[in-house]
């Protein structure tokens with residue numbers, strides 16, 4: 001099977017290179033990835049997938065399914081194709097999407113032997129308000145048994161952790177007054193924001209060092225001689241575990257309540273972006289991926305990274321066993337994420353070769369778990385027992 005999948009990856013490689021290059025040349029922001037979604041779905045249809053477009057009324061989302069018609073596991077590959085403002089594919093989602101779609105196609109060619117289904121989920125807007133969160137809320141991953149994707153990067157690395165993220169905003173409503181002649185008649189919304197931020201700063205000393213709470217005052221008044229009647233504060237609250245993050249969000253909310261109480265303002269609390277769950281990497285799947293990648297290409301994957309932000313793949317990992325490893329496109333160069341340099345790296349012959357290695361490893365990892373019920377039991381057990 002190893003040689004078969006390796007051969008398939010070489011066969012479909014040129015089509016995927018073209019897909020990646022076209023998307024690179026036509027960068028589209030989140031929820032505007034019309035061309036990218038069209039090219040992905042055309043290719044998947046050409047390879048026998050049944051494509052549902054406009055998933056959840058999101059014009060650039062899709063679900064592409066290849067069903068063996070036999071009982072077995074349902075495997076999800078998560079595809080992304082959104083770009084960043086002004087730097088295009090600085091996160092490399094052009095080659096990321098091609099790799100996931102390629103893994104889906106490769107697995108579909110051999111799935112008849114193990115049964116089950118392979119689904120490529122076209123998930124828009126990873127960089128902003130990720131559609132995986134909406135897919136998760138709508139239950140689209142509920143019957144998936146495994147989810148896999150790999151992100152381009154400088155160097156190979158095992159799937160690790162990402163931070164749960166909660167985007168909370170506070171609006172304070174006070175009362176305007178002349179700041180010199182009648183300040184006692186005013187209710188100062190800026191002061192409410194400042195009390196909140198000071199309280200949050202004090203709270204930081206007593207939170208886990210792995211959490212992050214960072215905020216800005218978006219609006220704090222219009223003129224120095226007018227008591228501000230309105231202020232708007234936005235925070236990101238992040239932690240390694242969703243459960244702890246919820247506790248932290250409650251504390252931050254209480255800081256804002258303190259600001260309102262101290263100043264006499266009224267307070268409105270809302271979310272300004274979708275919340276992301278922390279990524280729980282399935283170590284059993286991680287091991288299979290590492291072994292498979294090594295057998296296919298001799299590449300030794302590095303341990304998971306400790307520096308991390310937040311990913312919408314986190315949501316999926318709370319619903320089914322998931323991995324999100326990194327694959328190398330930089331060939332020894334020091335290249336950071338969200339840069340023009342990383343974008344250009346996705347077009348080299350070296351990165352094309354790594355895309356083939358990676359999609360083959362993603363396909364074969366799933367295949368090996370699909371054909372081995374004991375192995376899947378182990379994956380599942382680890383998933384069920386993982387702290388959330």
Ligand SMILES: [Zn+2]
Pocket residue numbers: 091127337338
């Ligand atoms: Zn990014």
Ligand SMILES: [Zn+2]
Pocket residue numbers: 091092093126151
């Ligand atoms: Zn990315």
